[in-house]
Amino acid sequence: MVSTVYAITLVCMALIAAVFYFVIVNSKKAETDYSSITKKWYGVRGKWFLFLITLGIIITFASLSPFPLPDQKKEYAGNDYQTVTVGAYQWYWTMAPDTVEAGKPVAFFVTGEDVNHGFGIYDENLKLVAQTQAMPGYTNKLVHTFDKPGKFKILCLEYCGLAHHAMITELTVK
Amino acid sequence: MSSTAVASRKIEYSDSENRNALIAVKAHLIGGLLVFLLMMLAGLTMRAAQGTWIEIAVDLFYQIMTVHGVGVVGAAGIASTGVLWYFLRQYVRLSNTIFWINFLIFLTGVVMILGSIFLGGYGGAWTFLYPLPAISMGAWSTGAAAVFQLGLLLIGTGFLILYLDIGRAILAGYGSLAAALGLPQLFGKVPVDNTHPPTVVAGTMVLIVNFIGIAAGAVVLVMGLINLYNPEFKPDALLMKNLIYFFGHVFINATIYASVTAVYELLPRYTGRPWKTSKVFYAAWFAIVFLVMGVYPHHLMMDFPMPAWALIVGQVLSFGSGIPVLVVTGYGALMIVYRSGIQWSTTTKLLFLSLFGWAAGVIPAILDAMVTVNRVFHNTLWVPGHFHFYLLLGLLPMIIGFTYHLTGEGRRGDQTKVTDNFGFYAYLIGAFLTSMVFLASGASSIPRRWAVHMEEWVTFAQVGAVAAALVVLGTLLFTLRALFSLPGATDPAKEA
Numbered sequence: 001m002v003s004t005v006y007a008i009t010l011v012c013m014a015l016i017a018a019v020f021y022f023v024i025v026n027s028k029k030a031e032t033d034y035s036s037i038t039k040k041w042y043g044v045r046g047k048w049f050l051f052l053i054t055l056g057i058i059i060t061f062a063s064l065s066p067f068p069l070p071d072q073k074k075e076y077a078g079n080d081y082q083t084v085t086v087g088a089y090q091w092y093w094t095m096a097p098d099t100v101e102a103g104k105p106v107a108f109f110v111t112g113e114d115v116n117h118g119f120g121i122y123d124e125n126l127k128l129v130a131q132t133q134a135m136p137g138y139t140n141k142l143v144h145t146f147d148k149p150g151k152f153k154i155l156c157l158e159y160c161g162l163a164h165h166a167m168i169t170e171l172t173v174k
Numbered sequence: 175m176s177s178t179a180v181a182s183r184k185i186e187y188s189d190s191e192n193r194n195a196l197i198a199v200k201a202h203l204i205g206g207l208l209v210f211l212l213m214m215l216a217g218l219t220m221r222a223a224q225g226t227w228i229e230i231a232v233d234l235f236y237q238i239m240t241v242h243g244v245g246v247v248g249a250a251g252i253a254s255t256g257v258l259w260y261f262l263r264q265y266v267r268l269s270n271t272i273f274w275i276n277f278l279i280f281l282t283g284v285v286m287i288l289g290s291i292f293l294g295g296y297g298g299a300w301t302f303l304y305p306l307p308a309i310s311m312g313a314w315s316t317g318a319a320a321v322f323q324l325g326l327l328l329i330g331t332g333f334l335i336l337y338l339d340i341g342r343a344i345l346a347g348y349g350s351l352a353a354a355l356g357l358p359q360l361f362g363k364v365p366v367d368n369t370h371p372p373t374v375v376a377g378t379m380v381l382i383v384n385f386i387g388i389a390a391g392a393v394v395l396v397m398g399l400i401n402l403y404n405p406e407f408k409p410d411a412l413l414m415k416n417l418i419y420f421f422g423h424v425f426i427n428a429t430i431y432a433s434v435t436a437v438y439e440l441l442p443r444y445t446g447r448p449w450k451t452s453k454v455f456y457a458a459w460f461a462i463v464f465l466v467m468g469v470y471p472h473h474l475m476m477d478f479p480m481p482a483w484a485l486i487v488g489q490v491l492s493f494g495s496g497i498p499v500l501v502v503t504g505y506g507a508l509m510i511v512y513r514s515g516i517q518w519s520t521t522t523k524l525l526f527l528s529l530f531g532w533a534a535g536v537i538p539a540i541l542d543a544m545v546t547v548n549r550v551f552h553n554t555l556w557v558p559g560h561f562h563f564y565l566l567l568g569l570l571p572m573i574i575g576f577t578y579h580l581t582g583e584g585r586r587g588d589q590t591k592v593t594d595n596f597g598f599y600a601y602l603i604g605a606f607l608t609s610m611v612f613l614a615s616g617a618s619s620i621p622r623r624w625a626v627h628m629e630e631w632v633t634f635a636q637v638g639a640v641a642a643a644l645v646v647l648g649t650l651l652f653t654l655r656a657l658f659s660l661p662g663a664t665d666p667a668k669e670a
Contacts, residue, residue, distance in 0.1 A: 001546075001548070002550055005551070005617070006613070006614075009538050019508065020530045026512055026513055026517075027515075029515065030514060030515025031514075034514075041505075041509050041512075043458075043506055045501060052501065053497075056494070056497075059493065060490055060493070062175060063489075063546050063547075064486060064545065064546075067425075067482055067545075068545050068549065069478055069485070069545060070478065072479055088310070091311075111452075116411065116415070126618075126631075126655040127619050129658065130550075131550075133476045133478070135415075137409050137412075145432075155621060157554075158303075158553060159305065161236075161297075161298075161309075161310055161313060162233055162313045165232075165626045165627075167623050
């Protein structure tokens with residue numbers, strides 16, 4: 001997902017840069033009949049607009065069905081889920097339990113106990129695999145299934161004061 | 175440009191009013207540029223510290239981070255207001271006194287904010303995310319947090335006073351905000367008048383969204399101030415977050431919509447081609463009014479208790495907000511420059527660059543505003559990657575391009591100075607690299623707002639520091655140029 005998004009970004013930016021470069025290269029030679037330019041390119045603009053609208057509709061439906069965030073009204077109890085209760089404090093985490101199994105969904109119940117924090121789960125290569133905010137007065141339910149065992153790091157992803165960067169703990173996946 | 179038609183709409187001021195107005199605009203630009211330069215030095219310092227090239231205490235790092243954020247937003251606000259006001263006063267009668275009052279209130283607020291940070295130790299980030307200002311674990315006092323928020327409140331009040339004057343002037347000149355936006359023309363109530371000034375349309379849009387955005391900001395600042403001195407008053411954290419991001423997003427977003435008036439006004443002069451308003455133009459700007467105010471939930475996608483519909487709206491409108499620039503303004507700039515015989519100067523290069531920066535900067539923003547993508551990009555350095563692209567390569571080139579125009583560069587057909595050329599390319603390369611390193615860092619999951627980086631991330635920060643140094647160099651040359659050439663420059667409108 002991350003590398004795909006990054007690649008799409010670079011390609012689209014390069015295309016936009018190429019269009020601007022094309023116009024710069026073709027800017028010196030003056031064409032006095034501006035109306036012929038506008039007539040031609042207004043036509044293209046209509047198609048460009050339709051393309052973007054169509055693309056937007058397709059992306060919207062493809063990316064939002066099913067809705068990619070866990071249902072917050074669901075209990076996530078019983079044998080289908082492992083549950084972990086997470087408390088975020090300035091500047092440490094409490095996590096009970098701190099060991100879960102791979103292959104079975106884990107429901108994290110995350111709360112900010114003082115200020116806003118961000119609960120970010122990083123794998124052993126320091127890649128972010130899932131996150132949610134930890135807010136005072138709310139319990140965010142984050143559901144994630146770990147593919148393989150390992151030592152995962154929990155990093156704070158919302159600025160919470162002077163030791164924000166030191167707010168790190170470990171989650172063991174067996 | 176359709177100069178005859180537009181000229182017929184222009185407001186007449188006395189010479190002394192014009193002189194005074196020009197001084198005020200120059201003060202806004204020079205003030206803005208100086209603050210931008212200092213904030214870039216702050217950014218360079220942070221990147222160097224993350225790259226382990228310099229060592230600074232974490233409390234100082236977060237104070238610098240706070241001043242960097244609030245300083246850039248403030249400088250963007252004041253400088254873009256200078257650009258918009260300069261052009262808008264040509265079509266509606268604006269008060270010099272109110273313009274100066276806002277500037278002086280702004281400076282007062284800046285002093286308060288600097289005091290709260292560097293004397294009071296406030297380091298709660300410019301977003302003052304409730305309840306962090308009140309709960310610092312002893313890092314700063316309640317008084318420091320209060321002065322910071324009062325400073326922001328004061329600055330917001332100044333802007334609201336200015337917008338009241340702008341609103342009064344637009345209503346006096348056009349009868350209604352709808353007419354100024356061109357809505358009767360859009361909906362066929364009156365024939366399309368393609369000499370209706372784009373600046374008036376943009377100015378009206380900025381007035382509407384910023385008035386509402388700043389009012390929301392004032393509400394959340396007052397609630398935060400009450401909480402500071404009466405901790406029993408505990409507003410809902412999610413409500414506060416909504417208000418803060420609504421205000422913050424609208425305010426910073428509006429700066430580019432205010433500054434784009436420089437492109438609408440100046441590219442036609444340098445290409446000899448008109449930038450005519452049309453139904454498509456009015457429709458785009460009418461949509462922008464709602465898009466700018468409606469996209470802010472994309473900041474709250476990892477706040478799972480947010481209603482799903484709000485996040486879906488945030489995603490859809492974020493995509494939609496890219497369309498006006500990709501289809502109307504950016505596209506229009508491409509058409510107007512294509513085979514125009516334009517004389518490339520620092521002014522025109524910067525103005526044209528600004529549209530590229532805006533259009534390309536939209537891409538990482540739209541992608542991160544998708545819920546499914548946001549799960550692994552939110553609060554990583556991808557986010558500053560997007561907004562540095564948008565601000566350094568979109569907004570600032572508009573403001574600096576306008577500044578160069580005011581100095582007379584570009585209009586006289588002089589050969590571009592070596593220092594201007596050097597500054598432009600140092601800035602261009604530095605700004606592009608700064609943004610791209612942030613994006614690459616975000617794609618590597620590096621979190622934002624960390625004073626100390628893990629060993630694996632240090633190289634990114636070091637490359638970022640080199641890039642930031644280039645940005646500082648380019649901006650220093652731009653600022654020196656403004657300091658030397660701007661004070662004595664005559665009003666180009668008089669020469670036109």
